[in-house]
Amino acid sequence: MKVFVNDREIELKNGSRNLLEALREAGIEIPNLCYLSETSIYGACRMCLVEIDGKEIVTSCTTKPREGMRIKTNTPQIHELRRGILELLLATHNRDCTTCERNGSCKLQKYAEDFGIRNVRFAQIKKNTKTDRSAPIIRDNSKCILCGDCVRVCEEVQGIGVIDFAYRGFSTQVTPVFETELSKTECVYCGQCVAHCPTAALTFRSDLDRLYQALSSGKTVIGMIAPAVRVAVQEDLSMDSDATMAERLVAFLKMSGFSKVFDVAFAADLVAYEEAHELYERVVNNEKLPLLTSCCPAWVKYVEQFYPKYVENLSTVKSPQQALGTIVKKIYAKKIGINPEDIVLVSFMPCTAKKFEAERQEHLGMVDLVLTTKELSQMIKASGINIKQLTPEPFDKPFGISSQGGLNFGKTGGVFATVVEVIRDEMGIENEEYHDLQPGVKSAVLTLKDGRVLKGLVVFGLANARDIMKKVMEKVLDTNIIEVMACNYGCIGGGGQPYPNDSKVRQTRARILKETASIKAINSPVENYYLQKLYQEEFKDQHTRHMIHTEYKPRKRIESEDIEILPLPKEDKTTVKVCLGTSCYMKGSYRVLSQLVESVKKDSLGDEIEVVGTFCLENCDKSPNVMVNDKLISEATLEKVEEVLKECQITKTESQS
Amino acid sequence: MERTFQKVEEILKKHEYKKENLIRILLDVQKQYRYLPEDVINYIGVALQLPPAKIYGVGTFYAQFSLKPKGKYTILLCDGTACHMEGSISLLKAIEEELNIKPGEVTKDLVFSVDQVGCLGACALAPAMVINEEVYGNLTPEKVKEIIKKLKEGEKDAQ
Structure with missing residues (x-):
């Protein structure tokens, strides 16, 4: 398509989503603050204004290119309009740039600089906001420009919708329901809101102070580096990619006081090896299928909250982070003769949810500190060390290859x-076929040597995962294993990676990772000498292997107080709690509740009964659930509840007499 | 307040459990409970498969909805130009003295709430107020106190 841009004829690619993307392809980046290629078009910030055919000024994000269009992207009038928008935004913005988390990587700051804003015509108005630091994701609305990127990413890409716009006019805010703290919501901490926030309204908790404390504590500090970190850290350091980046990072960490540095990719081999056997076993026994991968902590929390019935389908193998944490603390510590309590294990991750994972009850004490790629690059910058000039050093044995x-x-x-590589080596594969189903969903069909057919799906983005799970639940999709990574393109797009963190950058990281991986001499975990040695020496039987397995349970997603339905202000009473969470509601808990209320009112169940509604008893796979005092009744009916109430009555009379 | 969710279920059913009827559902809930209770918002979220944050967004956007409980008697005191000139401020003082609450608040027993509004369209009766859709005009502080006292007594008798 031929158009005229600033009086120059240029050729635009056909089929572009809008003028903004078409011009971007042609080498002109129209300033914008609320446009994301990954979500629906919002058109709120008005920064992307362009002049069309010498007449109207329109937003380029909402305009389709058309043959012969005459576009002006940078007239004095447009320049003035953009400056005006920036000044208006800055008038209500918290401008503490020097102490801001995003100092140097903030899009608003960049535009203020690009447009040479030196003073703001409008009076500074402070917004009355609070900062929520309850979760690994931090929300500071004093820096929010209401672009809505986070809202759309959370709802459209991740299928959750934890945060949304509330209130109106100047009071408008992005917030969870009832301004609840994020830690008490269904947020899975994937950090995709952080990845796309143009300012520092959404950031994550920095744990660097704790690292420096650990380094001066006299304890043995051991590091571990995730695959995705080594292909993104250079972005924050104004460096080119480098296949030996990981080994340069090892050298840097050793210079900073780490005594050992391991490769999380070793634990990835371990996880894949274990998971391949787990999958094969489940297929042979035809149980707990499809197997859902459990490496991604955001996905795990998503399943716990939204698909409680499929919690047992999650692979019980720990994630690479937690598996490596376990073998360092439980096996390696013994080998080197150090008390695990005197080790501080620090993992470098691309991910914000990994901070949450390490703090989960079942994983406590394994990984002590989780730092993101951004925290690592900050540490490097503060040191003044040019890591390009460091001689690469290998990861430490035995968890280094x-x-x-x-x-x-x-x-x-x-x-x-x-997992397929392990199956190829151990069970043998006759034939394999791969298909792209839709962006973010791939399928594979493997025919094994023993004649079994193994079907798999690879998914990224939780909204995609939600669509797939819907089909699994409706039994219209037949698959044996589903790999889900919450973030688009996988961990390389994690919430802890440098900004910008859009699809284009992620594709580059994927390419670098592929190149870095392709120079490794071994293909499959089966060939990993140290892994096989670990199995021969430590994991001889199921019992010892148990340490790298864990289990999950349904998790409530609304932290809400119980609802008084038929309250009884008395000490000596029987409390009946009826669950009104999604699973139970779908299974008819409301019917049980209304029957119960009627019976209690008629006094047919005896007096001194209090009825309470609750939003999740975390037993969703056996819904509907009712609790009588502290006794849980699964798959409850009025009859079952009555029976338990009778028992209660009997024990009560017995204890009285 | 006793909530069996029976009313909420009736409202949801009336609107066919449809997401697109959210505003109508909320209006009916507001009519039933005189505000949008937190647990009801969560309940509707579950029933309509909508993120609660979305419902909260709608509930906080429109002035019609209240997230705070309103009294059984909602006093809307007019502070439009005509009423203001005729001394509506002195009426507000009288209400504050009688009920010990400020505009936007509700009494502890959830019987009375008071809000100041721009204009009730009853300028000929200035100063005026509306209590549960009944208009009271040509008010004085004494008359206001009298009206509230009567309502209070009515409440006591009902108990």
Whole structure:
């Protein structure tokens, strides 16, 4: 398509989503603050104004290119309008730039600089906001420009919708329901809101102070680096990519006081090896299928909250972070004769949800500190060390080498492909077919040597995962394993990666990771000498292997107080709690509740009964659930409840007499 | 307040459990409970498969909805130009003295709430107020106190 841009004829690619994207392809980046290629078009910030055919000024994000269009992208009038918009935004913005988390990577700050804003015509108005630091994701609305990127990413890409606009006019705010703290919501901490926030309204908790404390504590500090970190850290350091980046990072960490540095890719090999056997076993026994991968902590929390019935389908193998944490603390510590309590294990991750994972009850004490790529690059910058000039040093044995597959865990499809490699080596594969179903969903069909057919899906983005799970629940989709990574393109797009963190950057990281992996000499975890040695020496039987397995349970997503339905202000009473959470509601808990209320009112169940509604008893796979005092009744009916109430009555009379 | 969710279920059913009827559902809930209670918002979120944050967004956007409980008697005191000139401020003082609450608040027993509004369209009766759709005009502080006292007594008798 031929158009005229600033009086120059240029050729635009056909089929562009809008003028903004078409011009971007042609080398002109129209300033914008609320446009994301990954979500629906919002058109709120008005920064992307262009002049069309010498007449109207329109937003280029909402305009389709058309043959012969005459576009002006940078007239004095447009320049003035953009400056005006920036000044208006800055008038209500918290301008503490020097102490801001995003100092140097903020889009608003960049435009203020690009447009030479030196003073703001309008009076500074402070917004009355609070900062929520309850979760690994931090929300500071004093820096929010209401672009809505986070709202759309959370709802459209991740299928959750934890945060949304509330209130109106100047009071408008992005917030969870009832301004609840994020830690008490259904947020899975994937950090995709952080990845796309143009300012510092959404950031994550920095744990660097704790690292420096650990380094001066006299304890043994051991590091571990995830695959995705080594392909993104250079972005924040104004460096080119480098296949030996990981080894340069090892040298840097050793210079900073780490005594050992391990490769999380080794643990990825371990996880894939274990998971391949788990999958094969489940297929042979035809149980707990499809197997859902559990490497991604955001996905795990998503399943716990939204698909409680499928919690048992999650692979019980720990994630690479937690598996490596476990073998360092439980096996390696003993080998080197150090009390695990005197080790501080620090993992470097691309991910904000990994901070949450390490703090989960079942994982406590394994990984002590989780730092993101951004925290690592900050540490490097503060040191003044030019890591390009460091001589690369290898990861430490015995957890230092990995297969190509282990390294590829950092991007979508990596877990599945590595599991396939193990199956190829141990069970044999006759034939394999791969298909792209839709952006973010791939399918594979493998025919094994023993004649079994193994079907797999590789998914990224939780909204995609939601669509797939819907089909699984409706039994219209037949698959044996589903790999899900919450973030688009996998861990390389994690919430802890440098900004910008859009699809284009992620594709570049994926390419670098592929190249870095392709120079590894071994393909499959089966060929990993140290891994096989670990199995021979430590994991001889199921019992010892148990340490790298864990289990999950349904998790409530609304932290809400119980609802008084038929309150009874008395000490000596029987409390009946009826669950009104999604699973139970769908299974008819409301019917049980209304029957119960009627019976209690008629006094047919005896007096001294209090009825309470609750939003989740975390037993969703056996819904509907009712609790009588502290006794849980699964798959409850009025009859079952009555029976338990009778028992209560009997014990009560007995204890009285 | 006793909530069996029976009313909420009736409202949801009336609107066919449809997401696109959210505003109508909320209006009916507001009519039933005189505000949008937190647990009801969560309940509707579950029933309509909508993120609660979305419902909260709608509930806080429109002035019609209240997230705070309103009294059984909602006093809307007019502070439009005509009423203001005729001394509506002195009426507000009288209400504050009688009920010990400020505009936007509700009494502890949830019987009375008071809000100041721009204009009730009853300028000929200035100063005026509306209590549960009944208009009271040509008011004085004494008359206001009298009206509230009567309502209070009525409440006591009902108990």
